[in-house]
Amino acid sequence: MQIAIVHDYIKEYGGAERVVEALLEIWPESDIYTLLYSPKYLGPHRMRVKKWKIKTSFLQNIPFKEKLISYFRVIAPWMFRSFDLSKYDVVIVSAAGTYTSPNLVKMGKKTLHICYCHTPPRYLYGYSTAQDWQGIWWRKILKFFGTVPMHFLRMADFQAAQLPDYFIANSKETAGRIKKFYRRDATVIYAPVDVPASASRAPQSKLYYLAGGRLARPKRVDLAVKASAKLGLRLKVFGKEFAGYGEELKKMAGEKVEFLGEVTDEEKTKLMSGAKAFIFPAEEEDFGITPVEAMGVGTPVIAYRSGGVVESVVDGKTGVFFNEPTVESLSLAIKKFEKMKFNPEDCIAQAQKFSKERFKKEMKEFVRTHAEKKYR
Numbered sequence: 001m002q003i004a005i006v007h008d009y010i011k012e013y014g015g016a017e018r019v020v021e022a023l024l025e026i027w028p029e030s031d032i033y034t035l036l037y038s039p040k041y042l043g044p045h046r047m048r049v050k051k052w053k054i055k056t057s058f059l060q061n062i063p064f065k066e067k068l069i070s071y072f073r074v075i076a077p078w079m080f081r082s083f084d085l086s087k088y089d090v091v092i093v094s095a096a097g098t099y100t101s102p103n104l105v106k107m108g109k110k111t112l113h114i115c116y117c118h119t120p121p122r123y124l125y126g127y128s129t130a131q132d133w134q135g136i137w138w139r140k141i142l143k144f145f146g147t148v149p150m151h152f153l154r155m156a157d158f159q160a161a162q163l164p165d166y167f168i169a170n171s172k173e174t175a176g177r178i179k180k181f182y183r184r185d186a187t188v189i190y191a192p193v194d195v196p197a198s199a200s201r202a203p204q205s206k207l208y209y210l211a212g213g214r215l216a217r218p219k220r221v222d223l224a225v226k227a228s229a230k231l232g233l234r235l236k237v238f239g240k241e242f243a244g245y246g247e248e249l250k251k252m253a254g255e256k257v258e259f260l261g262e263v264t265d266e267e268k269t270k271l272m273s274g275a276k277a278f279i280f281p282a283e284e285e286d287f288g289i290t291p292v293e294a295m296g297v298g299t300p301v302i303a304y305r306s307g308g309v310v311e312s313v314v315d316g317k318t319g320v321f322f323n324e325p326t327v328e329s330l331s332l333a334i335k336k337f338e339k340m341k342f343n344p345e346d347c348i349a350q351a352q353k354f355s356k357e358r359f360k361k362e363m364k365e366f367v368r369t370h371a372e373k374k375y376r
Contacts, residue, residue, distance in 0.1 A: 001089040002088045002089050003027045003088060003091075003092065003367075004030060004033060004085050004088040004090070004092070005020055005023055005032045005033070005092050005094060006034070006080075006094065006103075007096065007102070008034065008035065008096045008097075008098040009034055009035045009036050009069060009098065010036070010037045010054065011036070011042070012042065012214075012240065013042050013043070015118065015170075015286075015287065015289045018289065019116060019191055019192060019359075020032065020052075022356055023094070023116075024052065026360050031088075032053060032054045032055065033056075033085065034055075034056060034057075035056065035059050035079050035080070036059045036065050036069075037056050038065070044262060045264075055083075057079040057080075058082065059079055069098065073098075073099055073153065076101050076102075077160075080099075080102055080105050081104050081106060084105075089110075089111065089375075090367060090371060091111055092114045092115075092116060093105070093113070093116065094118070095115055095117045097120060097121045097122055098121065100121055101157070102115075102160075104160050113165045113166075114168060114366075114367065115164035115166070115167050116170070117169055117178055118170050118287075119170075119286040120157065120161075120174075120178065120181050121153075124150060124157060127218070127284055128284070157181075158181070161181075161184060162184075164184075166366075166370060167182075167186035167187070168188075168189050168366065169186040170188075170190060170286060170287045170308070171188065171308035172188055173284075173307050173308040173311065174308065175187075175188050187366065189362045189366065191287050192354075192358075193292040193296065194293065194355075195292070195351045206274065207276075209277055209278075209279055210235070210236050210237075210275035211235060211236075211237050211278070211279040212237045212238035212239040212260075213238075214242065215237070215239040216243065217245050218282060218283055218284070218285075220281040220304065220325060221239075221245075221249060222249060222252060223327055223330050224279040225249050225253050225254075225257055226327045227327050230331055231334060232254075233256060233334070234258075235258070235279075236260060236275070237249065237257065237260065238259075238262070238268060239261075239263075240261075246259070269297060272293060273297045276299075277294075277301060277302050277319070277320075277334075278294035278300075279303075281330060282304060283325055285309050286307065287311075287312075288312060291312055295313070295319075296351035296352075300337070300342040300347055301313045302330070302333050302334060302337055303319060303321055304321070304322055306325075312350070312351075313350075316340075317342070317350075318346055318350045319342075320336055320337045321333070
């Protein structure tokens with residue numbers, strides 16, 4: 001089969017891009033269609049993307065395109081329609097929630113059209129986003145005048161969501177959003193997580209807590225930073241900064257908070273292995289790969305009870321939940337955690353349920369089964 005993968009844009013390397021990479025491991029000859037590609041922003045991950053067969057839109061030629069991604073939402077439908085994928089047997093759209101229209105690509109009548117949805121666009125349906133629309137006066141004005149366009153974007157998003165033959169969701173949380181906003185059913189195939197094959201872990205001195213990933217406002221890393229300052233705990237924070245959030249975190253941090261910037265996968269694994277716990281305060285997370293990565297090396301998780309993380313962390317066995325997105329609630333959870341004992345093997349066993357190999361097996365079977373139905 002000839003297979004094409006459609007992805008919003010490639011400017012960072014997070015959970016959505018890891019899905020694309022896993023799809024390429026299944027079907028290495030696949031072409032990738034995306035609105036724009038900026039390898040210089042990929043940091044330590046740019047070499048792993050370099051070998052991808054990437055085809056971009058006209059937006060690739062626009063100066064300062066990386067700064068205009070949010071504004072491209074209005075013209076994104078026309079850009080995606082410019083791709084002609086009619087020669088492919090299967091098109092898998094990796095909808096990361098940035099644009100409303102990646103499903104609008106042209107394809108043949110017999111093409112099997114699958115949408116792997118990371119989330120419906122958060123900015124359209126009231127979920128928190130990286131931009132601080134409340135904190136700066138001119139952003140408040142833009143948000144006010146953007147109300148009418150948002151209405152039409154939601155209409156366009158709904159119409160585009162009726163085109164795929166099948167939806168796959170990265171979690172039950174996302175499947176629920178697909179049902180609510182698109183009135184479509186979705187099969188849940190959890191996002192791929194790199195979990196070490198071996199369950200044996202050398203004992204380490206656990207001297208610090210860890211937080212990080214994508215340093216954007218919905219991740220609420222500020223709660224971890226403030227709680228560590230309140231309790232006098234040592235905290236390490238890793239990850240790429242977005243929309244000025246990193247600078248805000250550094251201003252509120254105490255002396256025991258260390259910011260490490262973007263790290264390689266190897267460095268991240270080492271950090272997680274040496275942590276007492278991985279703190280994950282994200283609000284309404286779509287799935288949450290980093291908590292599973294932490295459990296994969298035997299490290300328990302302290303997480304806000306919200307979104308997809310409730311599907312991966314087992315309260316009292318592989319981690320502890322807190323119920324309010326506040327410093328006080330997180331602080332109480334940390335105090336509770338410090339009085340408990342966790343078996344690293346329980347964490348590892350739980351993480352194995354979300355492995356990349358499991359994802360590849362389930363995706364391959366899904367495509368094979370539905371391709372047979374399509375071409376029968």
